[in-house]
Amino acid sequence: MLADLVLSEEQKSIREAAREFAEREFPKYANECDREEKFPLDLLKKAAELGFVGLHIPEEYGGQGMGILAYCLAVEEFWRVDGGLGMILSTTFGSEMLLMFGSEEQKKKYLPPLARGEKICCACFTEPQAGSDIAGIRTRAEKDGDYYVLNGLKTFITNGSIADYYVVLARTDPNPPKRNQGMSVFIVERGTPGLEARKLTDKLGIRASDTAEVSFKDVMVPRGNIVGVEGDGFRQAMEFFNLTRIHTAFQAVGIAQGAFELAFEYSKSREAFEKRLVDFQAIREKLAVMRTKIEAARLLALQAGVAADRGKPDPGLTAMAKYFAARVAQSVVSEALQIHGGYGFMGEQAVSRMYRDVRVLEIYEGTREVEVELVARALLGGLPSVLGVVRKHPLR
Amino acid sequence: MRVFVLVKHAPSPESTLRVGADGKSVDPVCLTYDINDWDKYAVEEAVRLKEKYGGEVVAVSVGVNCDATLKKCLAMGVDRAVKVPVEAGFDPYQTAEAIVDVLRGERFDIVISGFMSQDTNNALVGVLAAAMLDLPFATAVVELSVEGDEVRAVREIEGGYREEVFLQLPCLVTVQSGINEPRYVSIMGIKAARSKELREHVVKLRGPSVFVERIYVPPTRRAEILKGSMPEVAEKLVELIGSKGVI
Numbered sequence: 001m002l003a004d005l006v007l008s009e010e011q012k013s014i015r016e017a018a019r020e021f022a023e024r025e026f027p028k029y030a031n032e033c034d035r036e037e038k039f040p041l042d043l044l045k046k047a048a049e050l051g052f053v054g055l056h057i058p059e060e061y062g063g064q065g066m067g068i069l070a071y072c073l074a075v076e077e078f079w080r081v082d083g084g085l086g087m088i089l090s091t092t093f094g095s096e097m098l099l100m101f102g103s104e105e106q107k108k109k110y111l112p113p114l115a116r117g118e119k120i121c122c123a124c125f126t127e128p129q130a131g132s133d134i135a136g137i138r139t140r141a142e143k144d145g146d147y148y149v150l151n152g153l154k155t156f157i158t159n160g161s162i163a164d165y166y167v168v169l170a171r172t173d174p175n176p177p178k179r180n181q182g183m184s185v186f187i188v189e190r191g192t193p194g195l196e197a198r199k200l201t202d203k204l205g206i207r208a209s210d211t212a213e214v215s216f217k218d219v220m221v222p223r224g225n226i227v228g229v230e231g232d233g234f235r236q237a238m239e240f241f242n243l244t245r246i247h248t249a250f251q252a253v254g255i256a257q258g259a260f261e262l263a264f265e266y267s268k269s270r271e272a273f274e275k276r277l278v279d280f281q282a283i284r285e286k287l288a289v290m291r292t293k294i295e296a297a298r299l300l301a302l303q304a305g306v307a308a309d310r311g312k313p314d315p316g317l318t319a320m321a322k323y324f325a326a327r328v329a330q331s332v333v334s335e336a337l338q339i340h341g342g343y344g345f346m347g348e349q350a351v352s353r354m355y356r357d358v359r360v361l362e363i364y365e366g367t368r369e370v371e372v373e374l375v376a377r378a379l380l381g382g383l384p385s386v387l388g389v390v391r392k393h394p395l396r
Numbered sequence: 397m398r399v400f401v402l403v404k405h406a407p408s409p410e411s412t413l414r415v416g417a418d419g420k421s422v423d424p425v426c427l428t429y430d431i432n433d434w435d436k437y438a439v440e441e442a443v444r445l446k447e448k449y450g451g452e453v454v455a456v457s458v459g460v461n462c463d464a465t466l467k468k469c470l471a472m473g474v475d476r477a478v479k480v481p482v483e484a485g486f487d488p489y490q491t492a493e494a495i496v497d498v499l500r501g502e503r504f505d506i507v508i509s510g511f512m513s514q515d516t517n518n519a520l521v522g523v524l525a526a527a528m529l530d531l532p533f534a535t536a537v538v539e540l541s542v543e544g545d546e547v548r549a550v551r552e553i554e555g556g557y558r559e560e561v562f563l564q565l566p567c568l569v570t571v572q573s574g575i576n577e578p579r580y581v582s583i584m585g586i587k588a589a590r591s592k593e594l595r596e597h598v599v600k601l602r603g604p605s606v607f608v609e610r611i612y613v614p615p616t617r618r619a620e621i622l623k624g625s626m627p628e629v630a631e632k633l634v635e636l637i638g639s640k641g642v643i
Binding site: 009010012013014016017021024049050051052055064066370 | 430462463467468471580581582583584586587589590
């Protein structure tokens with residue numbers, strides 16, 4: 001298949017190693033961590049010792065330097081077994097901002113412990129009144145000598161209550177000429193007075209992953225902790241998501257693949273009307289369509305990942321991959337649960353958990369609606385993307 | 397201590413089996429390959445011996461497409477790998493000959509292989525190689541240790557029994573799955589494998605010793621539950637046994 005032609009032998013080895021690790025380790029944690037909303041710290045430690053956590057972080061910053069696609073392949077394999085546990089690979093979420101825009105000093109200080117899985121990072125963008133509309137944030141960073149004083153409230157923050165490093169978008173100019181200007185990114189360390197995190201519970205899915213509300217009350221942050229350029233935070237955030245959404249596309253491919261496999265096995269063993277489910281045309285069609293959609297999603301995700309590894313993420317291709325893969329994952333997981341019938345609905349099966357886990361993929365890291373808007377912008381030349389090349393048809 | 401470990405790049409049990417168009421082969425399109433499961437335990441055992449006693453572990457594999465499996469061995473801690481790029485197909489004798497050709501040019505203390513391969517289940521390559529090299533051997537080993545110039549091996553035998561044997565070095569053992577817990581392949585291991593030697597050893601095979609006549613899917617046996625009252629069931633049963641020519 002094309003994926004096998006595109007991937008290097010090492011990337012294939014990484015995919016296989018990640019598969020084996022997830023297949024052998026995740027079943028020990030999946031039910032408990034989901035039920036009790038427990039972040040699997042010891043699983044993170046095991047994954048980090050094997051080098052999965054810092055896969056994409058360059059070697060000079062303590063990572064494995066294997067590239068974005070290699071990291072994404074591990075994400076796919078982890079999510080194939082369990083989405084919530086797959087989030088252990090997101091403990092570096094926010095490090096991409098440092099990698100892309102951080103100073104050498106910041107990279108050397110913060111990236112190695114993240115790559116080793118000793119520290120956890122989070123990215124604080126969303127606020128109660130501003131999700132997709134990042135320019136609507138109210139968290140304020142006011143200059144005070146060599147410090148900035150941060151005040152505001154962030155919510156739905158992945159890793160928020162377990163993080164050591166907080167990458168925070170805050171408004172440095174309260175009255176900018178345009179609303180997406182005047183924002184800056186800061187890195188704030190856990191324990192800084194005034195920073196508090198409260199774990200949010202009763203999530204629908206990915207319950208092994210930590211989600212929190214993070215508040216900043218007169219948090220003093222040294223000027224040297226600005227990541228990138230003061231005032232350029234919005235653009236930096238957009239570039240950050242252009243990269244991290246590729247990871248989400250692979251999360252979607254992984255969970256869809258996992259749900260398909262469960263449904264496939266079930267439909268071969270379950271009998272109705274003295275026939276196996278897989279012998280009914282209605283079920284066969286479901287399986288064929290599910291598998292086809294997954295392959296299409298995988299190729300789009302792969303395209304976005306390859307583009308990122310070969311230079312810079314293409315925002316159009318990234319949005320397309322994230323939109324489509326997340327859409328496919330919804331339909332595939334839903335059909336997988338349908339095939340499981342009552343057993344799927346009763347909540348005791350892995351597919352039931354996937355049904356809850358998959359929902360977030362069309363919400364976080366850019367909603368479905370934001371993603372299609374980005375694809376449209378790319379088509380119309382509003383984003384630097386290969387999608388902007390639309391030839392005029394000769395029969396027009 | 398120098399340990400040689402024999403590994404097979406074998407079709408994974410997850411593969412779909414389809415008989416090839418010639419009726420004598422398995423359609424390769426539906427096969428996915430991986431290191432033979434038993435050989436994973438062999439590699440782990442070999443690497444543990446090296447970690448305990450020092451020395452070197454060398455992996456040997458026969459097949460033109462076995463690079464991925466050898467790379468996996470290198471990533472698990474094997475020091476170097478030898479690939480014999482010939483296709484021995486279903487022929488364990490030819491495979492053993494190819495391996496022996498490598499081993500004759502090397503010095504070794506122990507050769508370890510998996511108990512059998514997950515595709516053909518012959519459990520022959522290891523013991524054939526031992527016989528060709530006139531080495532003492534033990535099969536289905538579940539415990540292994542080196543004591544002086546001997547190997548102590550505990551074998552799994554029928555009925556849940558174990559047998560303890562001592563073999564003079566150099567020797568060959570085939571290990572049963574469960575002898576250890578194979579380590580995970582780490583990203584560091586994959587990177588370390590980049591700089592490890594993987595050389596090809598060219599051999600000329602003497603020709604096959606096994607000829608495949610036909611490969612086929614065995615007919616499905618049907619089970620039937622006899623229903624009705626006891627006398628009815630008994631009557632049906634007698635009829636059935638009679639129709640099968642048993643009585």
